[in-house]
Amino acid sequence: MSNPTVTAHIIEQIKEESIRFRALNVEIGKLIVGQQSTVEFIVLAILCNGHILLEGVPGVAKTTLVKSAAQSLGLNFNRIQFTPDLLPADLIGTLIYNPKTHDFETKKGPIFANLILADEINRAPAKVQAALLESMQEQQVTIGSHTYALEKPFLVFATQNPVEQEGTYRLPEAQVDRFMFKLLVTYPERDHEKEILKRNLDTKSLTKVLDEKDIFTAQKLVEQIYVDEKIIEYIINIVYATREPRFNNLEEIANYITYGVSPRASLALLHAAKAHAFLQRRHFVTPDDVKAVAPAILRHRLALTYEAEADEIRPDALVDSILNAVPSP
Secondary structure (H helix, E strand, O other), rough: OOOOOOOOHHHHHHHHHHHHHHHHHHHHHHHOOOHHHHHHHHHHHHHHOOOOEEEEEOOOOOOHHHHHHHHHHOOEEEEEOOOOOOOHHHHHHHEEEEOOOEEEEEEEEEOOOEEEEOOOOOOHHHHHHHHHHHHHHOOEEEOOOOEEEEEOOOOEEEEOOOOOOOOOOOOOOOHHHOOEEEEEEOOOOOOHHHHHHHOOOOOOOOOOOOOHHHHHHHHHHHHHEEHHHHHHHHHHHHHHHHHOHHHHHOOHHHHOOEOOOOOOHHHHHHHHHHHHHHHHOOOOOHHHHHHHHHHHHOOOOOOOOOOHHHHHOOOOHHHHHHHOOOOOO
């Protein structure tokens, strides 16, 4: 799996910077108990400059997770509470008339930050979702006739409650596809919840362990992680298995999938696998890196049939079937 273009200097850099990002896991873990997998995917998203959709019932520390990440990284952070009466101007900003200058001035909205927490994203109407979509995909927003570039890095971490449906809107597929990962935040285990109660008596302030420069350095190193041709073929085989399950010996799940994932999922698998290898202090990607990130990338991109809903088939079960059926290189 070695590649002559990955120099010894870069390999050493990857090992050093990986340790620094592992420190981020430890720092967030001082406040967050029992969500190691979720924390690791937050780190992966930062390395890939990707957005995250966090789904879980109220009270499982979704908001605290995002705030902890922002504090540990020293990033500009804004929390936006999405509500049915939210307007695009409340998100991106608007033009305000100044009677003294007889001109319109731009007032930028809370979207102008490094890390945005879109709390209960599925409560906002379509116009707000469209405004957010431009910022997520283009890293820019349009106010009046002017377009403004957003800060870098720019990350959107959105939360939604899967239980309560009253007053919510279904997220457009185009927007869901923009989220690199969908993470399921579940209830903590018994021992973890006991630890949460103990720690609640001694709230600790998190320390800044990384900064923007460290993020940009790590992102450039992730880009240089070597990916063998066989790994690329493996990613393509997984993606095509979601689109044509019958041709991949997956007859049993063919009736459960309306359509498969987009090429954006292929790119997400590639970038996330490279970031996962980086965190493992490796300069090359293995099939296990792809398997580790695949569920979080594919689960929200699979469109399920009514038959799947009737049979209570979960997307993760379909992803597991695909990963088991597609041969590893």
